[in-house]
Amino acid sequence: MPKPLSLHADRLFSSDPAHRAIARELYASVKSLPILSPHGHTDPSWFADNQPFENATALFLSPDHYIYRMLYSQGIDMDAVGVGSKAGPSAADPRKAWHIFAANQHLFRGTPTYMWMSYVFAEIMGFDVALDETTADLYFDRIGELLATADYRPRALFERFNIELLATTEGPTDTLEHHQKIKDSGWKGRVVTAYRPDPVIDPEHEDFHDKLKLFADLTGEDVHSWKGYLAAHRKRRDVFKTYGATSTDHGHPTAQTANLSHSDTKDLFHRILKKHVSPEDAELFRAQMLTEMARMSLDDGLTMQIHPGSFRNHNKQVFDAYGRDKGCDIPLPTNYVHALKPLLDVFGNEKALTVILFTLDETNYSRELAPLAGHYPILKLGPSWWFHDSPEGMTRFREQVTETAGFYNTVGFNDDTRAFLSIPARHDVARRIDANFLARLVTEHRLPIEDAGEVIQDLTYNLPKAAYKL
Structure with missing residues (x-):
């Protein structure tokens, strides 16, 4: 017999009755608020074309590195579960790939993925039995039937999820054609872009020189001169703003910033244009460009996000075969106090600039990040990210x-996901956790219930709206 699938109404709440009762009350006050998803990696073509998702494998497995990295850790090839490689799309049979996923549900027990998928299967797809080997075909066929209906097309799901805004992330050489198509369609859903300039900022990026050429072609600027290079960034940022961008995003290996003199910066720029760049020069250029990006944000109003501390694409074989962003990121120790000081010396006291800091190094929360954000006007703390989501x-x-930065130097929750259907699930988890945390403060008589009610509204809706200028 298949196992039942059900979601407990009090999941993630305390087992203490008094604590749980307050958590329920707080959660109920924000459960139905619109979703703001100001930073993510869903495919804008889904909303531009509004075509049906192909099948369960294409929807759930292929885009979600949380899922296939776990399967890969158990010796299951990514190609076998539908993940395309540099050679092209996967040749795996979608049903067989789904059976592999179904047979390995036990691997996800206790993980966030287990919670997210349970929510999606129960709340969005309407299943009341759990996915396993015996129900794999039932799931695959029923999901296929649902995806063929108008109610499960991307735009319909967007509206059903009560998404007020969803931001995708594009590179500086992206033509943004899908965003133009969305804009021209007259659809009311708000899907915007965000500027991720890493490919033309990181000299160690494998496509750096090719991307620079495209950068020049798109902007008409001489990007091999320092003046033209900066002008090209400003042009592309302006174009991104016409497609709704309110933020930039920077996935540097470290949080290092620099504030070099104009002549030193020009010399450095000419060195990083060479075919062989030293690691020291590559790091220094990335550091200087964070400061340059902050300067541009002060001018054009784009909120700046820094996502450092990830050794990206750690598995060389996977990177060589499948490319970037295939679940091979590994957290690194990250310094912020010394690393950010050059940028903060220039811009730290600006009231019109917002820089949101993320981390994969939890040891920094109370030692560095909270004290920094609890002082500098430009700094806000992004939510738990990647492995800590x-x-x-x-x-x-x-x-x-909270004890040092408070709630109001944070920016609520953003889901940072490639898996579209997990968005409501992730936001539901975040709202429940905040409700439970605030309820504890209330039961310990550290916060009045009225204040907790205001805080959870702000964490859920008002703070992300303000931080991302939505």
Whole structure:
């Protein structure tokens, strides 16, 4: 017999009755608020073309590195579950790939993915039995039937999820054609872009020189001169703003910033244009460009996000075969106090600039990040990210950050996902965790219930709206 699938109404709430009752009340006050998803990696073509998703494998497995990295850790090839490689789309049979996923549900027990998928299967797809080997075909066929209906097309799901805004992330050489198509369609859903300039900022990016050429072609600027290079960034940022961008995003290996003299910067720029760049020069150029991006944000109003501390694409074989962003990121120790000081010396006291800091190094929460954000006007703390986007990670974040930075130097929750259907699931988890955390403060008589009610409204809706200028 298949196992039943059900979501407990009090999931993620305390087992203590008094604590749980307050958590329920707080959660109920924000459960139905619109979703703001100001930073993510969903495919804008889904909303531009509004075509049906192909099948369960294409919808759930192929785009979600949380899923296939776990399967890969158990010796299951990514191609076998439908993940395309540099050679082209996967040749795997979608049904067989789905059977592999179904047979390995036990691997996800206790993980955030387990919670997200349970929510999607129960709340969005309407299943009341769990996915396993015996129900794999039932799931695959029923999901296929649903995806063929108008109610499960991307735009319909966007509206059903009550998404007020969803931001995708594009590179500086992206033509943004899908965003133009959305704009021309007359559809009311708000899907905007965000400027991720890493490919033309990181001299160690494998496509750096090719991307620079495209950068020049798109902007008409001489990007091999320092003046033209900066002008090209400003032009592309302006174009991104016409497609709704309110933010930039920077996935540097470290949080290092620099404030070199004009002549030193020009010399450095000419060195990084050479075919062989030293690691020291590559790091220094990335550092200088964070400061340059902050300067541009002060001018054009784009909120700046820094996502450092990830050794990206750690598995060389996977990178060589499948490319970037295939679940091979590994957290690194990250310094912020010394690394950010050059940028903060120039812009730290600006009231019109917002820089949101993320981390994969939780040891920094109370030691560096909360004290920095608790002082400098430009700094805000982004939510728990990647490996820490979990009930435990979110709770640790609130526990270690709140005492120094408070709630109002944070920016609520953004889901940072490639998996479209997980968006409501992730936001539901975040709202429950915040409700539970605030309820604890109330039961310990550290916060009046009225204040907790205001805080959870702000964390859910008002703070992200303000931080991302939505």
